[in-house]
Amino acid sequence: MTVIYEKVALIGLGLIASSLAHAMKRGGLADEIVGTTRSKETRDIATSLGFCDRIEETAIAAVKDADLVILCVPVGAMAKIAAEIAPHLKVGATVSDVGSVKQAIIDAVSPHIPEGVHFVPAHPLAGTEHSGPASGFAELFDNRWCIMTPLPNQSLDAANQLEQFWRGVGSNVERMDPAHHDLVLAVTSHAPHLIAYTMVGVADDLERVTEKEVINFSAAGFRDFTRIAASDPTMWRDVFLNNKEATLEILGRFTEELFDLQRAIRRGDGDQLHEYFTRTRAIRRDILEAGQDTKEANFGRE
Amino acid sequence: MTVIYEKVALIGLGLIASSLAHAMKRGGLADEIVGTTRSKETRDIATSLGFCDRIEETAIAAVKDADLVILCVPVGAMAKIAAEIAPHLKVGATVSDVGSVKQAIIDAVSPHIPEGVHFVPAHPLAGTEHSGPASGFAELFDNRWCIMTPLPNQSLDAANQLEQFWRGVGSNVERMDPAHHDLVLAVTSHAPHLIAYTMVGVADDLERVTEKEVINFSAAGFRDFTRIAASDPTMWRDVFLNNKEATLEILGRFTEELFDLQRAIRRGDGDQLHEYFTRTRAIRRDILEAGQDTKEANFGRE
Numbered sequence: 001m002t003v004i005y006e007k008v009a010l011i012g013l014g015l016i017a018s019s020l021a022h023a024m025k026r027g028g029l030a031d032e033i034v035g036t037t038r039s040k041e042t043r044d045i046a047t048s049l050g051f052c053d054r055i056e057e058t059a060i061a062a063v064k065d066a067d068l069v070i071l072c073v074p075v076g077a078m079a080k081i082a083a084e085i086a087p088h089l090k091v092g093a094t095v096s097d098v099g100s101v102k103q104a105i106i107d108a109v110s111p112h113i114p115e116g117v118h119f120v121p122a123h124p125l126a127g128t129e130h131s132g133p134a135s136g137f138a139e140l141f142d143n144r145w146c147i148m149t150p151l152p153n154q155s156l157d158a159a160n161q162l163e164q165f166w167r168g169v170g171s172n173v174e175r176m177d178p179a180h181h182d183l184v185l186a187v188t189s190h191a192p193h194l195i196a197y198t199m200v201g202v203a204d205d206l207e208r209v210t211e212k213e214v215i216n217f218s219a220a221g222f223r224d225f226t227r228i229a230a231s232d233p234t235m236w237r238d239v240f241l242n243n244k245e246a247t248l249e250i251l252g253r254f255t256e257e258l259f260d261l262q263r264a265i266r267r268g269d270g271d272q273l274h275e276y277f278t279r280t281r282a283i284r285r286d287i288l289e290a291g292q293d294t295k296e297a298n299f300g301r302e
Numbered sequence: 303m304t305v306i307y308e309k310v311a312l313i314g315l316g317l318i319a320s321s322l323a324h325a326m327k328r329g330g331l332a333d334e335i336v337g338t339t340r341s342k343e344t345r346d347i348a349t350s351l352g353f354c355d356r357i358e359e360t361a362i363a364a365v366k367d368a369d370l371v372i373l374c375v376p377v378g379a380m381a382k383i384a385a386e387i388a389p390h391l392k393v394g395a396t397v398s399d400v401g402s403v404k405q406a407i408i409d410a411v412s413p414h415i416p417e418g419v420h421f422v423p424a425h426p427l428a429g430t431e432h433s434g435p436a437s438g439f440a441e442l443f444d445n446r447w448c449i450m451t452p453l454p455n456q457s458l459d460a461a462n463q464l465e466q467f468w469r470g471v472g473s474n475v476e477r478m479d480p481a482h483h484d485l486v487l488a489v490t491s492h493a494p495h496l497i498a499y500t501m502v503g504v505a506d507d508l509e510r511v512t513e514k515e516v517i518n519f520s521a522a523g524f525r526d527f528t529r530i531a532a533s534d535p536t537m538w539r540d541v542f543l544n545n546k547e548a549t550l551e552i553l554g555r556f557t558e559e560l561f562d563l564q565r566a567i568r569r570g571d572g573d574q575l576h577e578y579f580t581r582t583r584a585i586r587r588d589i590l591e592a593g594q595d596t597k598e599a600n601f602g603r604e
Contacts, residue, residue: 222490230586233579277535280502284532
């Protein structure tokens with residue numbers, strides 16, 4: 001139980017913020033956790049759940065005297081919040097975020113950060129398909145990765161302290177250039193999400209297959225797509241709008257490759273298909289070995 | 303414990319066959335379960351695991367006196383096996399299969415079925431990403447769907463008995479026209495699998511993102527794709543080669559829709575994206591309500 005920041009302010013009270021609060025309590029990482037969000041209803045739920053020591057009505061009140069302020073709002077809302085809280089930040093405080101894109105957030109938030117305040121962007125690669133304050137839990141970040149993209153002109157001490165904090169909530173930490181982060185995430189997250197959303201939309205649209213059939217027979221593989229495509233719409237809209245270039249680049253590669261496999265199917269080239277499917281199987285094995293998923297079989301797929 | 307078939311022969315001893323054997327024992331559905339497969343190594347493993355009462359070296363020996371013969375081999379191997387066992391089938395026996403496509407199997411197997419033997423095609427929508435005789439378990443079919451595509455010229459009694467058998471191993475059962483089955487599965491299974499294989503292949507191929515990065519940061523959504531893309535390469539090669547038209551049709555629809563969303567990203571049309579993502583979220587809810595997945599959050603996604 002080592003306190004890393006005396007007072008931590010969470011702006012936004014969704015899945016990530018509430019999980020952070022639970023994990024901070026578990027690790028004893030903060031003396032006081034203050035939370036805030038725009039919606040009164042969400043504040044009331046958070047109050048009744050009690051994962052924050054205090055819930056404030058405004059971001060301005062929440063950041064008062066805070067040593068660490070974490071922006072846990074959709075990417076598109078970051079700039080406005082940053083502008084709003086900027087004049088009220090304590091000298092020496094660290095501002096961070098949990099956004100899924102980094103360069104766009106740096107561009108949006110940095111101009112507002114006052115002298116004497118450190119801005120250290122971060123992105124925990126953790127989450128579930130659920131959202132809201134009741135969906136959080138302390139173990140969310142355990143053995144997951146948090147990617148930090150500290151800026152070259154910022155304090156190294158502030159970055160080191162934030163790294164200690166993320167390790168305290170259970171994460172592994174890696175530092176990366178923001179543009180490279182955005183490319184890596186386009187591959188491992190943003191393109192797969194758009195693809196899953198698309199496939200689920202296609203199934204929903206197909207008149208010759210009933211919705212009941214899609215639902216009952218989803219165990220055959222489609223089900224995993226629907227889980228991904230159940231993620232928060234606002235968050236994902238903002239991700240795609242703020243990581244356009246990398247996402248579109250990866251989708252371009254994806255389509256190219258898909259066309260090639262479609263052609264192999266059309267021509268009946270079984271060897272090409274078999275070779276491709278064998279190669280992709282090996283990646284799965286490496287992910288299991290890296291501890292980023294469990295070996296336990298996922299039921300009901302064929 | 304009601305015996306439905308006195309003697310059941312399983313041709314092939316992979317995930318589905320071994321799970322069927324476990325489930326038959328659990329339900330007491332057969333007096334004797336005989337298994338066989340080409341590979342001596344697999345036969346030895348199956349012998350040591352003991353889920354069959356007897357393991358035979360040849361399919362011909364296995365089907366002798368069997369009341370139900372289930373072909374549990376890749377789609378591409380069905381015709382050859384059917385031709386091989388045909389002269390040795392007992393009069394009155396039922397031959398079935400567990401293949402993921404139906405019309406192509408009917409075309410391949412039907413011509414070999416002798417007079418007095420019933421051929422009732424079936425497809426259990428159950429499986430995991432694991433394969434082989436050691437991956438089977440009795441609960442695999444519980445509350446999953448088995449789609450039967452009985453032929454109009456075949457005995458209704460034989461189909462009803464097979465339905466009773468599938469219900470006995472825990473499945474729900476639906477009957478369907480073979481062509482419609484192939485279209486439904488193209489949507490809920492075949493297209494999603496090809497898409498997952500493709501995306502995993504793209505990630506593996508991208509020089510600017512290291513394999514270590516792909517693996518470590520897979521929790522962000524990609525991981526579910528790798529699970530799907532870890533399925534048996536031979537089985538899936540055969541599925542695509544034998545359900546070409548429906549798969550290519552669905553992939554065409556998918557690409558069309560994907561291009562539309564890509565254009566929305568390029569133009570910054572947040573409303574279109576948000577609306578699309580909200581619609582797909584509803585399908586997930588319906589799948590949970592239908593009991594085809596658990597509500598339990600899948601860790602580590604963002």
